[in-house]
Amino acid sequence: MKFKELKKVLALSVAVSMAVPGNVWAAAPGDQLTPEAYEAETGYVLEGGYHYILDGNGYVIIQEDGSPVIEADVQTEQEAPEEGEAETLSEGEGTETPEEGGEAETPGEGEGTETPEEGGETETPEEGTDIPEEPVQEEPQNETPEAYEARTGYALPEGYQYVLDENGYVILLENGSPQIEAVSEEAPSTNEELVANQQIVELPVIVEDFRFWTVARKYAFAVNNIEIKEEMSQESRSIGSLSKDGLCYILKEEDGWLYVESGRVRGFVQTEQVKTGDEAQELLTKYQEQAKKKAEDEGTEYTGIEGTAPMAQELVPWMENSAFLYLRATVNQTVVDKDYAVTTASLLNVREGKGTDTRIIGTLPQGSLCYILADKDQDWVYIESGDVRGFVSRQYIVYDEAVKAAVEQTGEENYTTANKLVEPSENQACYYTLTSVKSGVPGGEVRSSVVEFASQFIGNPYVWGGTSLTEGADCSGFVQSIYKEYGVELPRVAADQAQYGTKIPVEDAQPGDLIFYAKDGYVYHVVIYAGNGKTVEAMGSKYGIVQGNLNTANAVWATRVLDDTSYVYSSGDIAEVNATEDMYGDYLGNYKLTYYCSCEICCDVETGITATGTPVVEGQTIAVDPNVIPYGTQVIINGHVFTAEDCGGAIKGNRIDIYVNDHDRANALGVNYADVYLVK
Numbered sequence: 001m002k003f004k005e006l007k008k009v010l011a012l013s014v015a016v017s018m019a020v021p022g023n024v025w026a027a028a029p030g031d032q033l034t035p036e037a038y039e040a041e042t043g044y045v046l047e048g049g050y051h052y053i054l055d056g057n058g059y060v061i062i063q064e065d066g067s068p069v070i071e072a073d074v075q076t077e078q079e080a081p082e083e084g085e086a087e088t089l090s091e092g093e094g095t096e097t098p099e100e101g102g103e104a105e106t107p108g109e110g111e112g113t114e115t116p117e118e119g120g121e122t123e124t125p126e127e128g129t130d131i132p133e134e135p136v137q138e139e140p141q142n143e144t145p146e147a148y149e150a151r152t153g154y155a156l157p158e159g160y161q162y163v164l165d166e167n168g169y170v171i172l173l174e175n176g177s178p179q180i181e182a183v184s185e186e187a188p189s190t191n192e193e194l195v196a197n198q199q200i201v202e203l204p205v206i207v208e209d210f211r212f213w214t215v216a217r218k219y220a221f222a223v224n225n226i227e228i229k230e231e232m233s234q235e236s237r238s239i240g241s242l243s244k245d246g247l248c249y250i251l252k253e254e255d256g257w258l259y260v261e262s263g264r265v266r267g268f269v270q271t272e273q274v275k276t277g278d279e280a281q282e283l284l285t286k287y288q289e290q291a292k293k294k295a296e297d298e299g300t301e302y303t304g305i306e307g308t309a310p311m312a313q314e315l316v317p318w319m320e321n322s323a324f325l326y327l328r329a330t331v332n333q334t335v336v337d338k339d340y341a342v343t344t345a346s347l348l349n350v351r352e353g354k355g356t357d358t359r360i361i362g363t364l365p366q367g368s369l370c371y372i373l374a375d376k377d378q379d380w381v382y383i384e385s386g387d388v389r390g391f392v393s394r395q396y397i398v399y400d401e402a403v404k405a406a407v408e409q410t411g412e413e414n415y416t417t418a419n420k421l422v423e424p425s426e427n428q429a430c431y432y433t434l435t436s437v438k439s440g441v442p443g444g445e446v447r448s449s450v451v452e453f454a455s456q457f458i459g460n461p462y463v464w465g466g467t468s469l470t471e472g473a474d475c476s477g478f479v480q481s482i483y484k485e486y487g488v489e490l491p492r493v494a495a496d497q498a499q500y501g502t503k504i505p506v507e508d509a510q511p512g513d514l515i516f517y518a519k520d521g522y523v524y525h526v527v528i529y530a531g532n533g534k535t536v537e538a539m540g541s542k543y544g545i546v547q548g549n550l551n552t553a554n555a556v557w558a559t560r561v562l563d564d565t566s567y568v569y570s571s572g573d574i575a576e577v578n579a580t581e582d583m584y585g586d587y588l589g590n591y592k593l594t595y596y597c598s599c600e601i602c603c604d605v606e607t608g609i610t611a612t613g614t615p616v617v618e619g620q621t622i623a624v625d626p627n628v629i630p631y632g633t634q635v636i637i638n639g640h641v642f643t644a645e646d647c648g649g650a651i652k653g654n655r656i657d658i659y660v661n662d663h664d665r666a667n668a669l670g671v672n673y674a675d676v677y678l679v680k
Contacts, residue, residue, distance in 0.1 A: 032059045038068060049073050053157075054173075055181045061160060069157050071177060142169045145520070148178060159183055161522060167540055168519040168554060188521035195556050210328070210387070210424040212434045213617065214598050214661075217331045218250040220260065220274040221283045221309070228267040228312060230323045232257040239316040239323060240265030245283060246310035248274065249331045259326055262312035267323040283309075304601055319428050331598055335618060335661045336435045339372040340407045341383065341399035342415075348397070350390040350418055352429045354380035361422040361429065362388035369407065369415035371437045372399060382432055385418035390429040447512035447562060454482045454528050454536040460545045462538045475526050478538040478545060479514060482528065488561050494526040501561035506550075509558035517554040529558065574619050574658060577639035584636060585678035588629070592655045593637070593674055595666040596623065602666060621645045623657035634679035641679060 035052050038044060038060045044067075046052065053061050053069040061069040145162045148154060148170045154177075156162065163171050163179040171179040188194040228240035228248075232255065240262065242248060248262035248269070257268045275283065287305040295302040318324050343364045350362035362385070364370060370385035370392070376399075380391040407415070424430045463472030467481050476494040483490050491497050498516040509515055509529045517525040527537035527548065535548045596602040622635070623646035629635065633644045642658065651657055656676070660666050 031062055032057070033062075034058060035060055038062075042066070044068065046070065051175070053177060053180070055160075055179070057181075061157060061180065061182070063157065064159070073175075142167065144168060145170055154178065156180065161520070164519060164522060164524040165540065168517070168524055190521050191518050191554075191556055194518055194521040194523070210430060211436045211438065212328045212330050212334045212431075214334045215251065215329045215331060217598060218276075219280045219284055220248050220250050220258065220276050221280055222246045222248070222269075223273055223275055226269055226273045227315075228260065228262070228265055228269055230267055230316070230321060232268050234270075236268075237316065239267045239321045240312040240314055242269075242312040243310045246312065247287075247305065248312060250274075250276070251329050251331075252327050259323075261330060263314075264318050265312035265314055265321075266318070266326070267321065302601070304599060318431070324431070330434055332434060333598070333661055334434055334436060335438060336373065338437050339376070339399065340404050341370050341372050341381075341397040342403050342407070343368045343370065343392075343397055345396040348392055350383070350385070350388050350392055351380075352390055352422075352427060354378075354391050358391075359422070361390050361427050362418040362420050364392070364418045365416050367415070368417060369412060370397070370418065373435055373437075374433050382429075384436060386420065387424055388418035388420050389424070389427065389432070447510060450482065450486060450512040450562070451528065451530045451536060453485065454478075455530070455547065457545050458536065458547055462541050462544045464541070473538050473545070475538045479526050479528060483561060486562070490561065495523040497526055498523045498557070498559065501559035503557050503559055506552070506555045506558050510560075512562050513558045513560050515550065515555050515558045517551055518556045519554060523556070525554075574640055574660065579636045579639050579641050579679070583641070583679050585680040588635065588676040588678060589654055590673055591637075591676045593672050594655070594657050595660050595669040596657045597660055597663045597666045599663045601663060618659055618661045621659040623647055623651055623659070625651050625653060625655065628653060629656075636677045636679060637674050 033041060035046075035054075038052075039046070047070075050070045050072055053071055055061055063069060143151065145156075145164075148162075149156070157180070159182060160180045161183045163181055165171050173179055188197060222242045222244055224244050226242050227238035228242060230237040230239045242262055242265075246262065248260040250258050251261055251266075252259040253271070256271050258271055258274065260267065260269055260274075274280075284305065287309045291305045291308040292302050294308065343366055345364075346366050348364040348366075348368075349360045350364060352359040352361050364385060368385060370383040372381055373384055373389075374382040375391075379394055381394050381397065383390070383392055383397075457469045457478075460470060461472040462474060463477075464474050465477070466472040466474055467477035469478070469481050473481060476490075476492060476497055479494075479497065480490045480492060490500055494516060497514065501514070504513070506515055511529060511531040513529045515527050515529050515535070516523050517527070525537075527535040527550070529550070530536050530547065533550050535550055536545070537548050538545050539548055619640070620643050622637075622642040622644055624631075624633075624644040626644070626647055629644045631644055631647075635642055635644065637656070637658070646657070646659070658669075660669065
């Protein structure tokens with residue numbers, strides 16, 4: 001048999017158990033010893049032509065009897081002659097000759113020795129002739145454990161498992177042998193066993209919230225007469241117009257476009273079409289001076305620049321504008337005080353419009369509770385009850401002081417609310433006003449932000465062991481670095497990350513959740529779920545960071561690491577005590593407290609509160625000096641938990657501004673002082 005150029009071929013990987021001499025100490029399975037440390041501890045001598053099989057950390061794999069797992073070296077240099085075939089060497093090249101008087105060893109008859117014909121010469125290649133080399137067989141790449149064993153005949157030592165790459169393939173060492181590691185006694189051997197050992201949490205069904213939330217104002221003014229578009233394209237429909245120096249508020253920036261709000265018009269303009277920054281500040285100051293002078297001349301209260309600065313004009317009714325709900329954020333007030341009403345009819349219809357000829361979108365049994373949002377003194381009153389928003393006939397509801405007292409005594413939760421017949425997304429009356437008795441929940445925006453942030457690194461390289469979003473990362477390093485930007489500290493490797501957070505079924509995953517892949521009970525890969533069956537992941541060295549498709553065959557579970565509860569707002573009553581004794585942490589000191597809302601008076605760009613991109617919510621948001629209280633810090637003030645989410649030029653040192661929903665209330669609360677504590 002010939003062994004030719006086997007440098008890249010592992011024809012057969014044979015695990016050889018070598019007995020340890022009885023007079024030496026025997027190591028135990030699971031001991032972490034390098035080859036040098038193993039030999040020093042045991043006195044073991046590796047036989048020539050063999051090498052140790054090492055685990056993923058470079059330690060000797062030790063069998064139950066204490067002996068190491070080794071295998072034969074691959075012959076790569078010279079060709080061994082076949083039996084009966086003599087090597088022809090040039091004179092002086094060390095040819096062995098029998099001793100004088102000895103006999104040359106000759107093969108026996110019929111042993112297959114080739115003899116030249118009588119009188120013939122042995123055929124030798126001419127000098128300078130290239131001897132063709134046998135083709136070198138390349139090692140197959142991307143092999144599953146089954147494929148690797150079928151190709152090589154390799155037998156996995158008992159008590160060990162393959163170390164797989166992010167795609168579930170065997171990782172090969174330089175000598176062609178597989179990378180393996182010891183199996184824990186408790187480790188599962190199948191994906192079914194792996195999943196069965198986990199506590200998978202069945203999440204409650206969460207209906208997508210339809211309400212708006214309030215954000216701080218970010219001013220912009222039109223450079224020239226412009227049209228506001230329905231999509232981020234100049235070819236899309238114009239849904240509003242804004243005259244030169246007209247006012248709009250920036251709600252979101254995206255790819256050279258701005259999503260803006262001006263009056264009832266909500267849509268897109270290009271960044272260069274509006275003035276921002278210092279230019280906007282100059283116009284704002286000018287309009288403020290004009291509006292204040294006008295209020296003084298008329299003897300009225302100054303209420304801001306809207307009405308002085310031109311606002312956008314609708315070209316398309318807001319109900320027909322698909323951009324209206326692109327982002328459920330607004331600079332306008334969204335939460336109003338509760339104005340109770342109770343129904344008197346046996347079954348009161350809630351309608352989509354003002355009249356009995358409009359669609360019924362919900363019903364209210366007799367004695368049900370609803371909240372009046374608009375048109376209180378008209379024949380058709382706009383109300384909200386549960387998730388039903390529409391019009392009811394005023395003659396079938398009562399809303400006097402006696403009703404208010406009764407509701408407060410009985411408790412709102414003890415009243416029935418409307419039965420929903422039409423989903424809010426299909427109800428044209430849903431946004432007759434943007435106000436509600438509670439704020440919207442922008443948690444989905446944070447999830448979208450994670451996916452968008454991760455997606456900007458698509459195309460960057462995959463690097464085994466890397467954590468750099470730009471220079472290269474592996475699957476778990478990529479995930480770890482992404483979530484670190486959101487204040488989430490994840491473990492380093494996928495198997496450990498799979499145990500972090502709340503485990504949920506794969507089918508319940510939302511954008512921003514993590515999904516883990518496993519094979520034969522071993523977690524080998526992690527991806528960020530992007531929604532609609534798509535992922536963002538560091539797929540492998542051949543692919544880099546990509547947008548992929550969810551591998552449903554190998555996906556075993558998802559984990560929720562984003563704290564959704566941090567986006568479920570606390571009570572709107574800032575006087576409510578919602579902190580327990582065990583929540584009080586370090587004492588921060590005595591702080592001066594003032595109050596603000598999102599109106600133009602409170603959020604003056606030059607001297608007051610400025611936006612930080614977070615929704616401002618009564619009962620949650622406070623504005624701080626970030627050098628004193630970092631953003632995201634939760635503190636307790638007068639027994640109520642607040643979160644530092646905003647800032648302002650006038651807020652320095654031991655001063656805190658507490659957000660409330662309306663300007664009159666901010667003025668009425670005035671200035672006071674309170675002790676402030678960290679939340680543990």
